[in-house]
Amino acid sequence: MKRKFLATRNALFRDRRLIGGALCVLIALVVVLVRLVAADTLVDVTAPFVRTSAAVSETTGSFFSSFTERMALVAERDNLAHQVDALSARERGLMEELADVRKLLGDRTEVPDALPASVLMRPPVAPYDTFVVDAGSVDNVVVGASVAGPGGIPLGTVSEVSNRTARIVLFSASGQETEGWVGEERIPITLVGEGAGAFSARVPRETPIAVGDVLIIPGFASTPIGTVRKVESDPSSPFSSVLITPFVNPFSITWVTISSSGL
Amino acid sequence: MIRFAGIVLGLGALVVLPYTLSVLVLFVLAFFTPLAGVSLGVILDALYFTKGVASFPYASLIGLIATVVGFGVQRFIHTHVSTR
Numbered sequence: 001m002k003r004k005f006l007a008t009r010n011a012l013f014r015d016r017r018l019i020g021g022a023l024c025v026l027i028a029l030v031v032v033l034v035r036l037v038a039a040d041t042l043v044d045v046t047a048p049f050v051r052t053s054a055a056v057s058e059t060t061g062s063f064f065s066s067f068t069e070r071m072a073l074v075a076e077r078d079n080l081a082h083q084v085d086a087l088s089a090r091e092r093g094l095m096e097e098l099a100d101v102r103k104l105l106g107d108r109t110e111v112p113d114a115l116p117a118s119v120l121m122r123p124p125v126a127p128y129d130t131f132v133v134d135a136g137s138v139d140n141v142v143v144g145a146s147v148a149g150p151g152g153i154p155l156g157t158v159s160e161v162s163n164r165t166a167r168i169v170l171f172s173a174s175g176q177e178t179e180g181w182v183g184e185e186r187i188p189i190t191l192v193g194e195g196a197g198a199f200s201a202r203v204p205r206e207t208p209i210a211v212g213d214v215l216i217i218p219g220f221a222s223t224p225i226g227t228v229r230k231v232e233s234d235p236s237s238p239f240s241s242v243l244i245t246p247f248v249n250p251f252s253i254t255w256v257t258i259s260s261s262g263l
Numbered sequence: 264m265i266r267f268a269g270i271v272l273g274l275g276a277l278v279v280l281p282y283t284l285s286v287l288v289l290f291v292l293a294f295f296t297p298l299a300g301v302s303l304g305v306i307l308d309a310l311y312f313t314k315g316v317a318s319f320p321y322a323s324l325i326g327l328i329a330t331v332v333g334f335g336v337q338r339f340i341h342t343h344v345s346t347r
Contacts, residue, residue, distance in 0.1 A: 020266045021298030027274070028302035028309075035309040046278045046310065053279040126311040127282035127322055159315045167313040174317065 039162040043132055047120045082252070089247040090151035092214060093223035099184070114148065114257035115139055120165070123250050129173035129195055131156070131250075135258060136164040146219050146259045149248045154220040155256060166258070170250055171217070171225065172197045180217035182209055182228065182242075191215065191225070191244065197251070199226060199244040205233050209242060219259075266296055273303050277310060286325055293326075293333035300329030 034042050117135035126132075135141050145158045147168050156170035171178045176193035187207060191199045203209060209231055214224035226246040233240045269292050276288040285307065293300030304326015312320045 020270060020296040021302075023267070024270055024296060024299045024302035027270075028305045031306045031309045042310065049275065049278045121278075121311065124281035124283070125278065125285075127285075127307060128311055128313070128316040130311055130313055130316050132311075159313045169313060169316045173315075176316075 039160075040136070040164045043120060043134075043165045047134075050121055050125065085247065086150045089153055089224070092247075093152060096214060096216060096224055097222045099222075113260045115141065115260060116255055116257050117141075117166070119254055119256060122253060123196060129156075129170040129176075129193065129197070129250065130159075131168040131170065131253075131256065133166050133168060133256060133258070134164065136166050137161050138163055140260060141166045141258055148220060148223070148257050148259075149250075149253050150255075151247075152220065152223045152257070153247045154217050154223060154225045155248065155250070155253070158258065168256070170197070172199055172246065172250065178217055180215050180225065182215045183213040186216075189215065189242070191217070197246050197249055199246060201242040201244065202239050203242055205238055205240045207240065209240070215244060269295060270299055273299060274306070277303065277307055282307070282311075282322075286322075289326060290329045290332070293329035294336050295333075297330045297333030297337060300333055301326040304329070 031042065115135055117133035117139075119131050119133055121130075121132040123129055131147075133147075141158055141161050143158055143161055147155045147157060149155045154171060156168045156173070158166050159169045160167040169176065170193070171191065172193040172195065174193055174195040178191045178193075180189055180191050181187060182189045182201075185208070187203075187209065189201050189203060189209075191201055194200050199215075209228055211228050211230060213228045215226050215228070216222050216224050224247065226244045228242055229245040230243040231240050232243070273288050273292045276285045280288070285303075289300055289303045289307075292303065301323065304323045307322035307326070308320040312322070
C-alpha cells in the first residue's frame, strides 16, 4: 500500500514535540522538588533575574525620560507624589495614634522592634498578592509576624519561612479577610481583599461610615491601612458596599519591615 | 531549536513579566508544545504560591487548561490541515 507521507519525517517532528514536552515536565518537576526541599535555592536562582529586570526597566525608564524636560518633570512629580503619600500616611497614622492615646491614656504605645527586609518578588510578576523577602528564620522571622510598608502602613503577615527568605500574604490577597475598625467611632468592619492591593467591605446600611474615614487593623499601632473611597447603598439591600483606597501600592514597594513577633 | 528557545523565554517570562503576560506566553507556548502549559503553570505556583493566599493553585489549573487547548489545537491541525 502506498503511503501518503514520509513516515520518518513525521516521526521526527513528533519526537521533537515529545522532547520539548518532556523537557518542560522535567524542569517543572525539578522546580517543584527544589521548592519543597530548598525554597531558598529557588529564590536565589530567580532573584538575580528579577533584580536585573527591575533595574533594566528602571534604567530604560529614566533614559527615555531624560530626552525631554517634560518627562523629567513628570518623573520628579511622581517621585514627590510618592513622598507626599508616604508622609501623609505617616501623619495620619500619628494623628490616629494620638487620638487613641488621648482616649486610652496609659495604654501601650511603643513601636515594636521591626526587621527591614528587601522585597525580592512582588505583584504584578507574582500572580497572587504575595511578597518574597530576603529575611528568613536566621533573622528570627516567624510565621504570623506582621509586615508593614513605608510609614508603618500594614501590609500583611508572614505565611512561610525558610532559612533566608520568607513569603508574605498581603491583606489585599483575593478573599483574605481581616478584622479592623473604621472611622473615629472605631466601628468594627471585616476587610475583604480584592487582589492587587484593593479592599472592600460589606456593612449594614445604617452603619455611619463616611467617605474619607480611615481604617485601622489590630497590631500596627493604629496606623491606618486605607481610607473609604465610596459607600454604595442599594435601597433593596440591607447592606452597603464600602470601597477602600489603600495607602500603599504593593506594586512599587521595595522594602518592608517585619515585626519580631507573631500577631 | 525555536521550540526550546520558546521554553527558555517562557521560563524567563515567569520571573520578569507581569503574570498576565506570563499567562499569555504560557498559552502561546502551549500551542506549540502542549505540555509547556501545565509545566509553566506548575512552576509559576512553585515560585509564588503560598498557603493561605488562595484555596487552590490557580496557575497550575490555567496551565492545565492551556495544555488541553494546545493538544486540541494540535489534534485539529493534524486532522484537518496537515493530512489532506
